[in-house]
Amino acid sequence: MTNTFRALLTGAAIFVAGAATAAECIAPANPGGGWDFTCRQIGKILYDIGQVDQPVQVTNMAGGGGGLAFQTVVNERNDDPDLIVAASVATQTRLAQNAFGGATADQVRFVGAIGADPGVIVVAADSPFQSLTEMMDAMKADPGSVAFAGGSAAGGFDHLKVLQLAKAYGIEDVRTIKYIGVDGGADAITQTIGGFTQGMTGDMSEIVGFVQSGDVRVLAVLTEERVPGFDDIPTAREQGIDIVAVNWRGLYVPKGISDERFQEWADRLQAVADSDEWKEAMAANGLAPFTRVGNDFQAFVDQSIEESAALSREIGIIQ
Amino acid sequence: MDILSNLALGFSVALSPWTLMLAILGCFIGTIVGALPGLGPSNGVALLIPITFSMGLDATAALVLLTSVYYGAMYGGRISSILLNIPGDEPAMMTCLDGYPMAKNGRAGDALVISGVASFVGALLATVALMLIAPMLAQAAYLFGPAEYFALYLLAFSTLGGIASKNQAKAALASAIGLGIAMIGLDNQTGLPRFTGGNLHLMDGIDFLVAIVGLFAVSEVFVFIESHGKGSALGVKLGKITVPWRDIWETKWTMLRSSILGFIAGILPGAGASLGSFLTYMMEKSIAGEKGKFGTGVVKGVAAPEAGNNSAAGGALVPMLTLGVPGSGTTAVLLAVLMTLNITPGPTLFADRPEVVWGLIASLLIANVVLLLMNVPMVKIFVKILMVPPALLLPGVMMVSFVGIYSLTGSYFDLLLMIAFGVMGWLFRKLDIPTVPVILGILLGNAMEDNLRRAMILSDGDAMFLFSSPISIGLWVAAILGFVAPIFLRRIIKKPTVPDHAKPVD
Numbered sequence: 001m002t003n004t005f006r007a008l009l010t011g012a013a014i015f016v017a018g019a020a021t022a023a024e025c026i027a028p029a030n031p032g033g034g035w036d037f038t039c040r041q042i043g044k045i046l047y048d049i050g051q052v053d054q055p056v057q058v059t060n061m062a063g064g065g066g067g068l069a070f071q072t073v074v075n076e077r078n079d080d081p082d083l084i085v086a087a088s089v090a091t092q093t094r095l096a097q098n099a100f101g102g103a104t105a106d107q108v109r110f111v112g113a114i115g116a117d118p119g120v121i122v123v124a125a126d127s128p129f130q131s132l133t134e135m136m137d138a139m140k141a142d143p144g145s146v147a148f149a150g151g152s153a154a155g156g157f158d159h160l161k162v163l164q165l166a167k168a169y170g171i172e173d174v175r176t177i178k179y180i181g182v183d184g185g186a187d188a189i190t191q192t193i194g195g196f197t198q199g200m201t202g203d204m205s206e207i208v209g210f211v212q213s214g215d216v217r218v219l220a221v222l223t224e225e226r227v228p229g230f231d232d233i234p235t236a237r238e239q240g241i242d243i244v245a246v247n248w249r250g251l252y253v254p255k256g257i258s259d260e261r262f263q264e265w266a267d268r269l270q271a272v273a274d275s276d277e278w279k280e281a282m283a284a285n286g287l288a289p290f291t292r293v294g295n296d297f298q299a300f301v302d303q304s305i306e307e308s309a310a311l312s313r314e315i316g317i318i319q
Numbered sequence: 320m321d322i323l324s325n326l327a328l329g330f331s332v333a334l335s336p337w338t339l340m341l342a343i344l345g346c347f348i349g350t351i352v353g354a355l356p357g358l359g360p361s362n363g364v365a366l367l368i369p370i371t372f373s374m375g376l377d378a379t380a381a382l383v384l385l386t387s388v389y390y391g392a393m394y395g396g397r398i399s400s401i402l403l404n405i406p407g408d409e410p411a412m413m414t415c416l417d418g419y420p421m422a423k424n425g426r427a428g429d430a431l432v433i434s435g436v437a438s439f440v441g442a443l444l445a446t447v448a449l450m451l452i453a454p455m456l457a458q459a460a461y462l463f464g465p466a467e468y469f470a471l472y473l474l475a476f477s478t479l480g481g482i483a484s485k486n487q488a489k490a491a492l493a494s495a496i497g498l499g500i501a502m503i504g505l506d507n508q509t510g511l512p513r514f515t516g517g518n519l520h521l522m523d524g525i526d527f528l529v530a531i532v533g534l535f536a537v538s539e540v541f542v543f544i545e546s547h548g549k550g551s552a553l554g555v556k557l558g559k560i561t562v563p564w565r566d567i568w569e570t571k572w573t574m575l576r577s578s579i580l581g582f583i584a585g586i587l588p589g590a591g592a593s594l595g596s597f598l599t600y601m602m603e604k605s606i607a608g609e610k611g612k613f614g615t616g617v618v619k620g621v622a623a624p625e626a627g628n629n630s631a632a633g634g635a636l637v638p639m640l641t642l643g644v645p646g647s648g649t650t651a652v653l654l655a656v657l658m659t660l661n662i663t664p665g666p667t668l669f670a671d672r673p674e675v676v677w678g679l680i681a682s683l684l685i686a687n688v689v690l691l692l693m694n695v696p697m698v699k700i701f702v703k704i705l706m707v708p709p710a711l712l713l714p715g716v717m718m719v720s721f722v723g724i725y726s727l728t729g730s731y732f733d734l735l736l737m738i739a740f741g742v743m744g745w746l747f748r749k750l751d752i753p754t755v756p757v758i759l760g761i762l763l764g765n766a767m768e769d770n771l772r773r774a775m776i777l778s779d780g781d782a783m784f785l786f787s788s789p790i791s792i793g794l795w796v797a798a799i800l801g802f803v804a805p806i807f808l809r810r811i812i813k814k815p816t817v818p819d820h821a822k823p824v825d
Contacts, residue, residue: 030365030652030655033655036655037658059729060729061729062523062729062730063519063520063522063523063730064519064520064522064523065505065522065523067519067522068519068520068522068730071519097510099510099512100519101517101519101522144779147776147777152510153505153506153507153508153509153510154507154508154509154510155509155510156510178776178777179776180465180508180773180776180777181507181508181510181769182769182773183644184644184645186642186643186644186665187644189642190460190461190642190644191464191465193461194460194461194462194463194464195461195464196464196465196777197777205663206643208663208665209643209663209664209665209666209667209668210665210666212665212666212667213665213666213667215666284661285658285661317509317510317511
């Protein structure tokens, strides 16, 4: 009996680690996170709508905030045409800040994003700030008077969102803006409701429950237009601060594959984006539509990395 | 009676034959996973996630299965702590301190029964508290900012000296080493890597599970090989299991106090079950004083951490369900499962999805009863797994350690680290340096540092901010008392007893 159970456990472990099959999607994190979701949902829909013949194998490769998977792809799988890797804005920010141990964005090809988690700026229900501009005015008078909590480390995307807004509003020294990185969006909200910070910066999906319960108010959503289903939340753009910051969910592929294969993945991704299954999955997970595939997406990522790098340099995250 | 009707709803969900079977299966798997050194609740839950999906379980059924595994592992962890001196999972670390000496004194059966009952009491009280006051308790998280968390972690470290009864300096050295190891990895406040030497494997820091398996399980194997079994923990004999009613009755206040303290530690996000079992053990140790003989195999030393860690495990579900903030590694995995099942934990969960929440609570109550039966009358089944001859057990411990650690990140690097920690544990044992403070340093070091630095960012570096709320002042006072009191108490208590010890033995 003993051995049966040990065998069972080992079997389960091997099941997680994964065996080689046709198409493989690497989620550069443990099961359960955003990257894992991207791989599992896109992989499942690709198979369900007949874009691939065999179920997509999901491999979890956590480490280095995605850097381990990135380096593995670059060094060991550079010409694997059946490999896709989950990516998001965090991948982009870390590449901009050279956080992948010297790896650069041009070592892979970003094939597309199909959906994005809109950035939000949130305050506690009893906060004196009624609009984003009131908050920014207070920061202009004294940049240290408004402290933010967010789910990413300093210099991460949540932090950069605040800095982008402040710069766009004409606040000169963005380095004096206080930001604490905590363990995830819910923790950041807790700190804000508790009054330890005055604002929370995060993604729409992280705050939905707290908005419904009335514990927090959303001052602005950082999208081009208001998000369907959240029509009473104004965008930053309509408050006069033209910043769009969304946490896109997408994929990259190895650099060494042919242009035809690259285009093939781009087309498949487009097919997923157009499917009803994906629309349902997006709605259930608080994602807004955001479809950019192929060379169009690559150009978007390149430009975003340039902007993030410039901002990170300014606040001293990178030299 | 809202709660009763809600509970009725919960039981109507949980008592279907299908979910009941899942609960029993989950308890069984959980206890085994917990008992096997190297596999803990977070492995157990993580390993079952893909199985849950492939079985196509709905949200409630998946939750029942996974939380049964979670509770089961919390129960099972004590078995190898007591029999092998290797904690089956990290919160069971404190159970080694008295559980293993009890086993060596020939009281392994008593230790298993008492700790099983303590686990039941802790988990039951926590589940009842979860049921009655979870939404209110969630508010507690709003009271804890960076300054308060820093003081809380400081409290844990201030009592560490007492863990090594002989040499406090060695305990301090061990916790300094643990804190040092914790500094490796990404610095959360700047996003820059520290002490990684450019190695991507070290970017996420060193997982405390790697350290705990290395320091306890692998080093135990080394000691066994070196001594050919003499002086090693492996191979403790277990006689007939009887219920020591008297001991259980005598530990009733210990169990109750520990359940309450453990639950409080559990509901604070980030503190978790390990802190719960540590604080309860230290609390009982200081209540009992020198006469309590903690560390030599006393029943209270087994009952306290087990009641504490099981109630903390229940407590950790409170912030997870009501705020979406995981209170421990395992609840982080559970949270991820909920999200994948399209359930968003948060303040509206209790109102939006009552069938999920109350189904979960009902199944926790059922799991608890099942676990008590499995872990007291039927504990021998699990003991058998650990009671195989050394020729099988040694490779078995190694194999499970390797599988468990590999399943964490799927990286060979962690395996090398684990062996390095094994060597370190073996050396520490030769030098009589306690290993528990190393684990605590790794476990809490980052959180303690992060909160100090967050506090400094918010206050522009004003140190007085650390004492700015009643909660933080209270925790500081407790920490200072915890640090100073043993020194004075020892003097006061020791003086009259000195002549006793000093008597010539001739």
